[in-house]
Amino acid sequence: MPPEHNGAVDGTRSVVTDDARRALVDGPRDALITGIGLVSSLGDGAAAHWAALDASIGFHTVLDTEQFAPWMVHPMVPLALDSQIPKRGDQRQMEPWQRIGVYAAGRALEAAGVKGDAALLGAMDMIVAAGGGERDYAAETVILSALQGAADPGTLLNERLLNDLRPTLFLAQLSNLLAGNISLVHGVVGSSRTLMGDEPCGADAVHVACARIAAGQGDLMLVGGSYNAERPDLLLHYEMGGLNRRQPWDGIWGRQVAGGGLVFGSVGCFLVIESRAHAAARGAVPVARIAGVATDRCRRQPGQATGNAARQLAGFSGALDRESAAVLSGASGAPLPTEEERAWLHALGLPVRAVATALGHSLEAAFPTGLALAAMAVSRGRLFAPLEAVEAPMTGTLRQALVTGWGHWRGEALALVTQA
């Protein structure tokens, strides 16, 4: 079945296969998630995340309140890097954001059963959503100190940068070098593209992958991103924007009464997304299906983001089964969009879980992470317990999940994940 697109008219760029509207009949160009690699403060792997989120004793957020006090972050669990990045030389050439991403990518490839399969990896297309890499904070503050009162600050800056910067640090900073390292370490070489642009690029990456699969422009995709929250330069950036949440911590919805704000979490999330025909031919077991994904933007005048979300949802209406659906929200905690999204979701009336309450906000990685949790939940047929008091429990069977991705500044995305 050819895909339907409604791109040029109202701006929403959407992939919904005809099959999606026909009561979710299987089609060969359906986009299936066949592998999830997810690492965060909650653990390593999909099973560890499910165990943490679904704990019988109730969910407990993992926070580091000391390293960046009065701010806080959801820190990455220790990773057995050697298991995914066997060469120490490769590990040394990367900074944490890349190690997290390369590790998560390896876990996704493993879960999909393609790791080490040169023929499949050679035909695999990769789309990475990335920001920039870590800086050398020690060198930076030493240089800034030296520049205080320097007679010729320009020349001094040149000399110090030439002497103090590690030559290989550049390669750990470049946005496209997460993808580059995934090619090097895991051998994904069909193609390599990196998208940039904060939260929306995570959704764009998923959209482009699904649209290409629907149109026959690819069969096997590796899509995702990583975010290292434990970075003073990122804290500084959002502090300039007046967006950092200070301690004490509260959930995404609960913190809104006290001004809201962002609490970042270190996350690596990669998905193997594959056409149904390709997955069937190699006997891969799908976790879930991405039945639709839509992206758009607006200037964020009051109500505009809601308008985009409503249009996106209308595009899925034939496929959405409200009785068995819930929402995994990507709300960041930034006050204005979070409040607008909360109101829209309240009107929608489905059970909601705010992913960033559990894992922290992870910018480029946030939308793929929402999809990963949605896929895990629908494949198990149930939603995990509420993460905070205002979230309603869901006792019935879960067959579908909507995933929202409203950027803290710009961009609105919505996906519909269904049982495979």
Added chain:
Amino acid sequence: MGDRDMDYRDGHGRPTVVVTGMGVLTSLGQGQADNWRALTAGVSGIRRISRFPIGGLKTTVAGTVDFVTVPEISAPALSERIAELVIEEALAEAAIGQQAGASGSDFPGPLFLAFPPVEMEWAQRIALVAASGANETVTYDDMLRAAGTGQFKRFYERFLFGSILEHLADRFGTKGSPIGTNTACASGGTAIQLGVEAIRRGECEAALCVGTDASINPESLIRFSLLSALSTRNDPPESAARPFSKDRDGFVMAEGGGALVIESLAHATARGAAVLGVLEGCGERADNFHRTRSSPDGKPIIACMQHALADAGIAPEQVDYINAHGTGTPENDKMEWLGVSAVFGERAGAIPISSNKSMIGHTLTAAGAVEAIFSLLTIRHGRLPPTINYDTPDPALPVDCVPNVARDAQVTHAISNSFGFGGQNVCLVLGAPG
């Protein structure tokens, strides 16, 4: 599918994608006319850096764009301004997306933008330190304290990765989420490929594909310098970029931008737009050999060119001109020749292959878009821009690089190569209007 419809489709049955508007800006000047005049006259845009002090630097030359100014210069600020200028030229030529009398534009399709990674620069850090009242030993706590005053909110927005994308989408009224891409030196090619694919799958009828890069600042220059990637032949500046010469010693950083309005042929025809050229094919292939070096057997770049030709549905014998990646690093030019000789066989040495970078330098993330435009101008004018500074041929590279002087040639199909750090390679096939 009617006969008429078939006319609008390529050999694979997909919508044919054509170019109807182009805008370009480099160190040679602003606009197609000035650039083409300089490019075919063998003029170099490489000059001594005057934007910041050059004391202590090993490389003191670059293709800076100094004639475009912005308040509070930074890589994203100047990159955004250059993008605006090239988009304006492209929209005017295509006569699309402009609302008469209105302040904004209303482009009827998405934006695909290649741009450099964004991060706060030294000027901003120094401003934060000054505002913090830090004593002799500066810490991040000092800068955080200054940041918390709220007086640097403009830095926050300026140094978001999404800011250039969103500002351009606001200004030009492009539709949907603006897509930003970076595949290092192949980025401009990737932006075009994303647009071509979107039109082929019927997602849109028109797209705006742009590459922009204005990242010549001390830290960016020094980072490339520390990788030993840059030419240190500083005197005279215009001699530094020497693709294919035996004495080439690195690339020259440069700034610029290129914008292409691309459309389905059916859409362009229906609105009576003039077709400037055809985007016949795109190929890509990632390399997993090394972070900055190509696989010694050249297989990835060979596959990249072969994929592009297959996508375009043309044979190697039909290629009349190669717009080289041609950075002028010892490694790149050697590997590019290896790839070209494998793909084109005995004809390789007879196909003209010239490097625009000999004159404009390496415009990095913009290069793929800028050089696609120059390739289309090459086809349109029937004139091959030269590779300048070709004084000492490298016997290991028996290329016809159109040495030093432009020459006339009929070009029906051209390819444009872009190979990036991180092993990301893109090749475009461009054709004359049908």
